[in-house]
Amino acid sequence: MLNERVLPLIATIVVFVLLYGYGIYEYKGFRDTLVFTNLLTDNAFLIVTAVGMSFVIISGGIDLSVGSMIAFIGVLLAYLISGLGIHPVFAAVIALCVATFFGTMMGVIIAYFDIQPFIVTLAGLFLFRGLAYLINLDSVPIDHSFLVTLAEIYVPLPGRGGLTFIAMAMIVLLVIGMVVAKRTRFGLNVYAIGGDKQSASLLGVPVNRTLVKIYALSGFYSGAAGIVFAIYTGSGYPLAAVGVELDAIAAVVIGGTLLTGGVGFVVGAFLGALIQGIIQTLIIFDGTLNSWWTKVAIGVLLLLFILMQKGIVHFTKRYTEKSVKPEPEAVPVTKAA
């Protein structure tokens, strides 16, 4: 079924295929599945973050705190494992609880005090980075035999590629995200709030409770991304993942999710993050281009997708413009003479 909602996603897939096709055409190395599986591993933390961000953006909000959360959780994990000697599994559970808790708190402030998400999560950005510094100022290696075992997990694929543990963890989290978005009432409520908050509330959607859950979920996912990142780098570093919130937002938007909310696919975040990864890989393969081209290219893609969304919304708005919704009740002031 083709309608305007899938158009951006199709555009995303086209961009993805074109970029990958170009890589295969231009560079021999691209033909190995290794390139693809490396993309999965290298961008796992970004994809996980972007999955959580998808829910926030579909609901019409934004979460700027995710980058700091990744750093904070990484440092916390390092402290729990290397400092306190807690088993990595328990440490991860604790870290996820902490991340979800902070996400919930932001959600409560956004929902019940009616403060714009961007400023609340901006404060979160400060706070988590500060908390990370508070635990540790330097990079702390995470050493544990269990993690070594995890790192050895490798499912080889034909064509020299293979799935690492974090790639598989990412895929699991992605699939869970996709299922939650489309197959649970919570997920559908997220879409409803993003589509029209006022109507959603009149239809009976528990708006505030859902909002809290959304930011809790984003906290959980960025916490999970923090764990993935810590395993990936083998350390916790308070200055890690600076600016990842922007990459995650870009991934979600390039993945076809409307920044104004209401429309989007979680799988788009996966593709959007991979597109960023491919651009980076292509630039590395090229060898002559500098890394800043990644940022410029992502910026241009971001712009194009935002303009495309504007255009789609503009040209497919076939229904006549909704009149301004009246205030809850225009109470007449003393007309009873």
Next chain:
Amino acid sequence: MQFVSKPRPDAKTLAPVISLFVLIMGTSLVTPGFLDISIVDGHIYGSLVDIVHRATPMLLVAVGMAIVIGTKGIDLSVGSIIAISGAVTAVLTVNTEWLPFVVMGCALLAGMACGLWNGLLVTVFGIQPIVATLILMVAGRGIAQMITGGQIVTFHSEFFNAIGNGFFAGLPLRVVLAIVIVVATALVLRKTALGLFFESVGANAESSRLMGIDSRMLILIAYVFSGFCSAMAGIILAADIRGADANNAGLWLELDAILAVVIAGASLSGGRIYLGLTVIGALIIQTLTTAILTSGLPAQYNLIVKASIVLLVLLIQSSRTRDFVKSRLMLARRSSHVE
């Protein structure tokens, strides 16, 4: 009949001023010599001067941000604009024989072009400000790196040294520069009708349109001005370290600037521009930073303190909180009546 034309300054206006005062006094208790000011070689030195000196770039950005927020917008790209203008300054100084004035003009123009870009996205394409400025926030540092060729470009120039660390009439030159810009902005806002129009557009765009006010042009001007202020901040920061660091110049400055505007009491939903209080807000943030550094507390507290202040101020400003407190008060009053 006499009408009081100027109401007495209310609690809202006084709060930031008092906070700054208390902060300075508090810090001076913890840190002896904090209030000392000495004059060496006709130049003023001291912790307070140092605060103002360090605050200038953020203060300038905050002034531009105050106007953008006044029109119900937000500019997230200021950090990137700082990086771009710094890069332009450095590269042109190193690669050309142009007069420093011309170089500075080019850097300012680059910043204003960025602002124009933001403004066009907001007005012509109707993209929400957060989203529109996000694009430049993402791509801007890449552009800055493109300009510097990915290197940290260092340069030597008497002129820019002076801007970064020189003195003028006993005061740090950059402070003088900031004062000039702030005063000029205040004059333009309050001595022409521009300030009123900005606030009117921010508070009620439709009413303003029905009165014939050209909101598009005004919003465009606001973003261009914010670009100008950020570019100025970028020049000062580059001059300070005598180099352009595309990755780190102005990093997180957007947060400090928004924080300064919020502390000044401006609502993020637009409609009021408090220039003077925004300056106070910027000074509060810088004093806090300095106070934490000099009081021996670990610097990392800085971020946590800032975050807590933002949340606190926002919660106090929130109408929900006010409604809640009001209803509680009413309940309390009613129950006391019953008794």
Next chain:
Amino acid sequence: MTDQNNPPLLSIEGVHKSFPGVRALDNVSLTLNAGEIHALLGENGAGKSTLIKVLTGIYVKDSGSLVMDGKPVHIHDSLDAQKHGIRTVYQEINLIPTMTVAENLTLLDQPKRMGLISWRSAESRAREMLRRVGLDIDLRSQLDSHSVAIQQMVAIARALGSKARILILDEPTASLDSQEIARLFELMRQLKSEGMGIIFVTHFLDQVYDISDTISVLRNGCHVGTFKTEALSRSDLVSHMLGKDLDTLHHEQSDSSLEHGNRQRILSLKQVGRRNMLNPLDLDLHQGEVVGLAGLLGSGRTEVCQLAFGAKRPDQGRKSWLGTEVSINTPKQAIAQGMAYCPEDRKHHGIVAELSVRENLILALQSARGWWSPMPMSEQKAIVDEFIQRLNIKTPHMEKPIGELSGGNQQKVILARWLITQPKLLILDEPTRGIDVGAHHEIIQIIKDLCGEGMSLLVASSEVEEIVAFAHRVAVMRDRTKVAEVSGDRISQKSIIQAIAQ
């Protein structure tokens, strides 16, 4: 009518509801039978929406009772209303435009299998719901890809759901064309034959007579009466709505007459209109003349004002100003010619709430002068002082945010805002809406004075009495069309009401 064996579906008995300062519903009693279409009529502020909100649980009534099937029911929130089978469809379709038809129909109540939503059974349920309203559209299409009428039908389908017994339609036809309305009515008749009780709120009298069995009229929160549709003439209905008894209105006619043969024509509209908003109309305004725009709510009064001023861009017709053809498509152009406009929605289109009384007052004049030539503070204060006294604006000081003033004083500030620009033509849309009695009189007096000074005025009002009091000529609007023009001696409440009802 209510015999013991067959109690009415719903009876509302003596319901009161007050808000601070306002009595929104005052002892309202209504009865709705199964298989009845009951039209609920009344002007703005009559209490229709309050009554509906009481029925749907958004408001809780202060006193009175609701009885369904002879048993008293208590409705404290929308869930209670749902439980009792009371369903509402609003004019602004309260569905999610970005979701699919199926998603909208099943939101919050999706069938699940093993804890997850089963879209297969959700879609079959949605299809069932659509069949009920006779709609056959793609369930996976996005809601806003359909016309408003279809969306309205989907909203009704969702509202009907299961166990619906009472359907409240709040101005469902406001943005539909005649074909779509016919389709909606067909559905209503079908539901009626199934025994549904329908409460139908509308502004369109034709539709009331087309579809309803019973008519109830509310005015100022009071229940004026309930009538059998076939037994109520249109002019009686309009007099009930406006609170005027035609028989007592014989010679109460306008004291204002104006020879405008040799007066200069200020603005003339030729076939000015806009699709879906206002059918093309002609209107001339002369110097020193007050032209009233009469009509019921939704008749196109406001739209005439908006198109004349360029607040909305007309898509057809020509305008001439002082005899020469000009283009007035934006407020800026209108103001440059010497027009001024006080809109109906004071809060959203009039005041700039955060700004002070002084700033609000000088804003329009300052805008006309341009930002580069600011009014000196002394001049501002002088003007503001003068108008605060001249219009008797009650404010402690001129720096008070206008949002904190009462409605009447806000309106006076808006009036003053335009008066200081010395316009040739002033357009007032409902200048006395939501204003206390004292200020009401003052504003009418101001209108009369202005016209005496040679200003032309175009005044839209729902108060016929008011229009008769000051208008030299009255354009009567109905169903977005100008249906009559009365002038001079013939202006009377009776003639206007008759023109509205016709």
